[in-house]
Amino acid sequence: SSELTQDPAVSVALGQTVRITCQGDSLRSYYASWYQQKPGQAPVLVIYGKNNRPSGIPDRFSGSSSGNTASLTITGAQAEDEADYYCNSRDSSGNHLKVFGGGTKLTVL
Amino acid sequence: QLQLQESGPGLVKPSETLSLTCTVSGGSISSSSYYWGWIRQPPGKGLEWIGSIYYSGSTYYNPSLKSRVTISVDTSKNQFSLKLSSVTAADTAVYYCASDDYYDSDNCAFDIWGQGTMVTVSS
Numbered sequence: 476s477s478e479l480t481q482d483p484a485v486s487v488a489l490g491q492t493v494r495i496t497c498q499g500d501s502l503r504s505y506y507a508s509w510y511q512q513k514p515g516q517a518p519v520l521v522i523y524g525k526n527n528r529p530s531g532i533p534d535r536f537s538g539s540s541s542g543n544t545a546s547l548t549i550t551g552a553q554a555e556d557e558a559d560y561y562c563n564s565r566d567s568s569g570n571h572l573k574v575f576g577g578g579t580k581l582t583v584l
Numbered sequence: 585q586l587q588l589q590e591s592g593p594g595l596v597k598p599s600e601t602l603s604l605t606c607t608v609s610g611g612s613i614s615s616s617s618y619y620w621g622w623i624r625q626p627p628g629k630g631l632e633w634i635g636s637i638y639y640s641g642s643t644y645y646n647p648s649l650k651s652r653v654t655i656s657v658d659t660s661k662n663q664f665s666l667k668l669s670s671v672t673a674a675d676t677a678v679y680y681c682a683s684d685d686y687y688d689s690d691n692c693a694f695d696i697w698g699q700g701t702m703v704t705v706s707s
Contacts, residue, residue, distance in 0.1 A: 506691045508693035508694070512631075517697040518631065518680070518697055523691075524688070524691060524693075529695060561631050563631075563633075563693070563694065565690075570644060571619065571636060573633040573644075573684075574633065575623075575630060575631040
């Protein structure tokens with residue numbers, strides 16, 4: 476199975492832009508999806524596909540991909556964006572196996 | 585509005601089998617565009633995909649857990665279930681069920697999650 480690698484922690488000043496990245500071989504074939512998880516809560520899907528936001532997700536969240544790297548960008552980070560962020564995709568094997576990245580703790584300063 | 589709810593024992597003894605059920609409401613588990621998945625999260629750690637099932641019964645498991653995992657579906661009850669055998673303390677985690685939406689022919693995302701249920705493995 477393949478792996479997805481994320482930086483363990485990232486920080487951003489309030490109102491600034493931050494990019495959270497996810498690397499893995501499977502991302503050459505499949506899109507990443509991104510999840511936000513706040514303490515004590517279930518993860519919430521924030522980005523999927525090329526750059527799609529589920530209903531209710533603010534447009535300051537966006538996604539992109541290049542080669543084996545997917546990125547989640549928050550433009551104008553808010554205090555409520557402080558959370559853990561996980562990427563996820565199908566495994567590079569071509570089967571319906573799934574894999575999660577290790578997660579990135581985002582701190583908004 | 586699709587909703588998922590996990591249920592099952594919160595405490596399981598070592599070497600026994602963990603059993604959880606996810607009840608789907610607000611939609612049909614027989615939807616052709618959805619798989620149904622289980623994901624877990626040990627305390628203070630990241631998310632781990634356990635496996636997914638299609639309404640027809642096709643299953644896909646995490647290779648690291650495959651020998652101990654069984655996921656099944658009951659379309660008449662709009663439920664799917666997880667069994668994890670021979671549990672140890674390392675299986676202590678919050679277990680989530682989620683809808684695994686194939687929004688195109690190749691790509692998918694876990695779009696709706698249950699609230700999660702904490703399962704502790706201890707004697």
